[in-house]
Amino acid sequence: MQPFVYEALPTRVVFGSGTVGQLRAEAERLGVRRVLVLSTPGRGEAQAREIAALLGDLAVGVHAGAVMHTPVNVTEKALQVVEELGADAVVAVGGGSTTGLGKAIALRTDLPQIVLPTTYAGSEMTPILGETQDGVKTTQRTPKVLPEVVIYDVDLTLGLPPAIAATSGVNAMAHAVEALYARDRNPVTSLMAEDGIRSLAQALPKIVGDPQDNEARTDALYGAWLCGACLGAVGMALHHKLCHVLGGSFDLPHAETHTIVLPHAVAYNAPAAPEAMERIARALGTSDAAQGLFALAGRLGAKQALRDIGMPADGIGQAVKAAVASPYWNPRPIEEVGLRDLLTRAWNGDPPRA
CATH class of the missing domain: 3.40.50.1970 (Rossmann fold)
Known part of the structure; x- marks a missing residue:
């Protein structure tokens, strides 16, 4: 260790x-x-x-x-x-x-x-x-x-509409996802992160199916607490940087932005963080972390394209420049070409690509 x-x-x-x-x-x-x-x-x-x-x-x-x-x-x-x-x-x-x-x-x-x-x-x-x-x-x-x-x-x-619960929950999962490949990660937060992802991934589809499912609501809130605690304990990386840039520059809805960007940021980092990807996929019950997150958002009925939440197409270049100009630490180097491809796919609503 x-x-x-x-x-x-x-x-x-x-x-x-x-x-x-x-x-x-x-x-x-x-x-x-x-x-x-x-x-x-x-x-x-x-x-x-x-x-x-x-x-x-x-x-x-x-x-x-x-x-x-x-x-x-x-x-x-x-x-x-x-x-x-x-x-x-x-x-x-x-x-x-x-x-x-x-x-x-x-x-x-x-x-x-x-x-x-x-x-x-x-x-x-x-x-x-x-x-x-x-x-x-x-x-x-x-x-x-x-x-x-x-x-x-x-x-x-209990009164949180299913659509908002879905994107809010994926937003929480993003905190745990990045905790698993953070520069200052540790065994304690990694355990919390994996359990937080698992709890939310299992609870959110149940909430969408039955908004009054108290057990699912409890599991989701528990998962959100774990994911939030992870974000509080370790640093952030590319995903959060991109969402902060997009939210601040274009006033995009916070949770929806995280839901759309997360699978693409995970795909970008997958080659540099194989152990984290394995844990994310295991928590999701799938074989591929990025594709599993994209599929989960689809099952929840969440929007999966930045253009559908108000981002202009000509904003891609602006966002890339802002992210490259003052990057957060990331397991894979922040490269302009790769970010442009990431954001273009997210803008179109295409599946993530490593």
């Missing part, structure tokens, strides 16, 4: 059904008294108001301003609300957009965070924040943005 470093992250996790009922106790445990609840607009705001009611007199209000890719100007508006209400903590209710806003606030204020995930985004388990400004998405890793408490309540995910 190769030498390794494993650093456990100090987040308290509460997992189960009905666990949202422990929210006030968790807030009191943190010693906070003026909690601002964060959400996205619309349905997210209605849910956030229900959560605020559970906090009782500890809640000072709801701010339903979270949007995809955590734009800096959106964070600035939220900070004004934090200051006006004198909030001493935030509770983020929702998916990656709301979690991102909570992290952005914590980065600037060091306020404690409690996260109640309603999707399988996984970002609640990471010290990573991605922010967008002027069409460019940048990421940073700092303990300041790691939530203090994550409350996983399976009941909060």
Whole structure:
């Protein structure tokens, strides 16, 4: 076995059904008294108001301003609300957009965070924040943005539409996939990654077939937790770099972008990471990791072409240049010709090719 470093992250996790009922106790445990609840607009705001009611007199209000890719100007508006209400903590209710806003606030204020995930985004388990400004998405890793408490309540995910559950779940799988060939991978995260992929790969088709399958929803949320913990423990590679470029440059939907790009990024890296590919394929119950991921997305009814989610054809060259200009570490060298082929196939919706 190769030498390794494993650093456990100090987040308290509460997992189960009905666990949202422990929210006030968790807030009191943190010693906070003026909690601002964060959400996205619309349905997210209605849910956030229900959560605020559970906090009782500890809640000072709801701010339903979270949007995809955590734009800096959106964070600035939220900070004004934090200051006006004198909030001493935030509770983020929702998916990656709301979690991102909570992290952005914590980065600037060091306020404690409690996260109640309603999707399988996984970002609640990471010290990573991605922010967008002027069409460019940048990421940073700092303990300041790691939530203090994550409350996983399976009941909060039952209303997640199957189509969104599918892409959110594949997005979570992407975290575990890249953990298996990360530069700083270790045996602990590799075990978690393989089990996370397996749990989601088995649960997502069941959720699409029966959205009220509680056991499948539980397995999916468990898998998302594992995958998120992997992303929090080790570094990212080509797949995440491409998705950050595409999301920041063209404002593409986050989970759908990950779902489309993942099989192609895996195919690109397959020759340089055979052990990781074997583990991914085993978790999927297939013989080829990239093709297995592409087939899974198809079974889930997810979109498989970047052109179908709003990316312009002339954006391929722009994305390639951005990815090559400031690449993440990757097991296979980042080459412009190979990336252009990868993104062209992803734009067309073609099967991945090594």
